[in-house]
Amino acid sequence: MFITKTPSASLLTSHISRCIERTGKTTPIARHITSIRGPVIQCNSTLRLRQLNRQFATCSPAKAEYNMSSDDASHHNNPEFELSRVFNVSGKIALVTGAGTGIGLMATQALAVNGAKVYICGRTREKLDKVAHTYGQGIRGQIIPITCDITKKDEIAKMYEEIASKEKCLDILINNAGISTKTFQTEASSAEEMKKNLFENEEATFQDWDDVYRTNVTQCYFTTMCFLPLLQKSTEVNRGWSACVTNITSISGEVKTSQHHPQYNASKAAEIHLTRMLAQEIQINGLKVRVNSIAPGVFPSEMTAGDSGANQKSHVPKEKFEGKVPADRPGHDRDMAGAILFTVTNQYLNGQTVAVDGGYTLMAGR
Ligand SMILES: NC(=O)c1ccc[n+]([C@@H]2O[C@H](COP(=O)([O-])OP(=O)(O)OC[C@H]3O[C@@H](n4cnc5c(N)ncnc54)[C@H](OP(=O)(O)O)[C@@H]3O)[C@@H](O)[C@H]2O)c1
Numbered sequence: 001m002f003i004t005k006t007p008s009a010s011l012l013t014s015h016i017s018r019c020i021e022r023t024g025k026t027t028p029i030a031r032h033i034t035s036i037r038g039p040v041i042q043c044n045s046t047l048r049l050r051q052l053n054r055q056f057a058t059c060s061p062a063k064a065e066y067n068m069s070s071d072d073a074s075h076h077n078n079p080e081f082e083l084s085r086v087f088n089v090s091g092k093i094a095l096v097t098g099a100g101t102g103i104g105l106m107a108t109q110a111l112a113v114n115g116a117k118v119y120i121c122g123r124t125r126e127k128l129d130k131v132a133h134t135y136g137q138g139i140r141g142q143i144i145p146i147t148c149d150i151t152k153k154d155e156i157a158k159m160y161e162e163i164a165s166k167e168k169c170l171d172i173l174i175n176n177a178g179i180s181t182k183t184f185q186t187e188a189s190s191a192e193e194m195k196k197n198l199f200e201n202e203e204a205t206f207q208d209w210d211d212v213y214r215t216n217v218t219q220c221y222f223t224t225m226c227f228l229p230l231l232q233k234s235t236e237v238n239r240g241w242s243a244c245v246t247n248i249t250s251i252s253g254e255v256k257t258s259q260h261h262p263q264y265n266a267s268k269a270a271e272i273h274l275t276r277m278l279a280q281e282i283q284i285n286g287l288k289v290r291v292n293s294i295a296p297g298v299f300p301s302e303m304t305a306g307d308s309g310a311n312q313k314s315h316v317p318k319e320k321f322e323g324k325v326p327a328d329r330p331g332h333d334r335d336m337a338g339a340i341l342f343t344v345t346n347q348y349l350n351g352q353t354v355a356v357d358g359g360y361t362l363m364a365g366r
Pocket residue numbers: 097098099100101102103104121122123124125127148149150151176177178179215248249250251252295296297298299300301302303304
């Protein structure tokens with residue numbers, strides 16, 4: 001007689017009863033179970049016991065079947081609703097690009113504090129080391145810096161090799177790195193004035209548009225394509241989990257105005273479309289890697305505040321947003337953490353863009 005003890009015994013019982021209901025037959029494992037009492041299962045072979053334990057270890061929301069025809073309190077699937085299950089990133093391997101400051105740093109903390117091993121990249125080694133030192137102590141996960149300019153294919157490939165040499169798969173990719181460059185006066189009272197501001201202005205260049213597009217769109221495409229084999233491996237080795245890519249796009253890609261930086265807004269709209277296109281191209285090839293995006297409103301970062309402090313964090317005064325956004329404030333780190341954990345762990349989310357903007361797009365319109 002062999003015994004295993006598991007809080008998921010009720011799931012197994014329900015699974016077996018459903019199987020019998022549907023097919024009139026029991027499951028192969030069930031034939032070896034001699035009794036189930038609460039969380040205690042008795043089994044007549046060690047081999048089957050090992051199989052059972054494996055089932056419980058990989059028990060996932062997708063496997064959570066419960067007997068709909070029973071109102072027996074022991075036939076519930078309540079454990080599936082625990083935060084630690086719904087938003088579980090413990091032990092996951094992640095890569096966050098542009099993680100030295102702002103939203104990338106928030107994403108890194110959200111994952112690492114909750115037990116993920118997070119590789120962070122950016123061009124400035126000092127920023128990355130500071131993040132690893134300041135935020136990597138006394139947490140369940142790890143933060144590991146890799147210097148990389150993600151606008152260069154050979155550097156992306158080198159980063160892939162470095163991670164692939166240490167990890168058997170990549171569970172989470174956050175394409176966050178991005179830039180915003182020049183701003184322009186778009187308001188004009190005549191066609192001539194509009195041309196002067198947006199064409200004759202010597203800061204309005206093809207090069208500027210190319211730089212923004214290269215960093216915000218092209219790299220996102222190449223980084224995802226480069227890491228695809230490691231991401232697909234994650235889905236294959238983690239039962240009940242599909243690897244995921246979360247692109248940090250922007251509500252700037254959704255609103256119809258240029259917000260004085262037309263090149264940035266056009267690039268973010270392209271990145272939103274790229275998200276859906278990548279999700280489609282990946283799934284149509286039978287691969288199981290989800291691609292979603294978070295479109296933030298205003299969050300404190302070097303991009304929005306101009307700089308960051310010794311802890312790599314930036315500050316945007318709340319007063320600046322009173323009356324300008326329904327939330328009357330910029331986004332908090334916690335708002336971004338929730339969005340990251342949601343897009344990363346929700347196995348049924350694919351090809352979507354989630355706006356986290358304090359209601360900004362309600363006011364501005366899309
Ligand atoms: N903050 C907001 O309100 C807001 C709103 C909507 C969307 N976003 C998006 O959020 C993302 C993060 O921006 P942020 O606001 O957090 O600004 P940020 O503080 O300036 O962070 C951007 C990060 O990207 C890195 N980066 C830039 N170019 C890179 C490159 N070629 N290779 C590798 N890393 C690079 C930068 O580090 P290095 O310079 O050291 O490389 C920096 O750490 C961007 O995609 C941005 O468009 C931000």
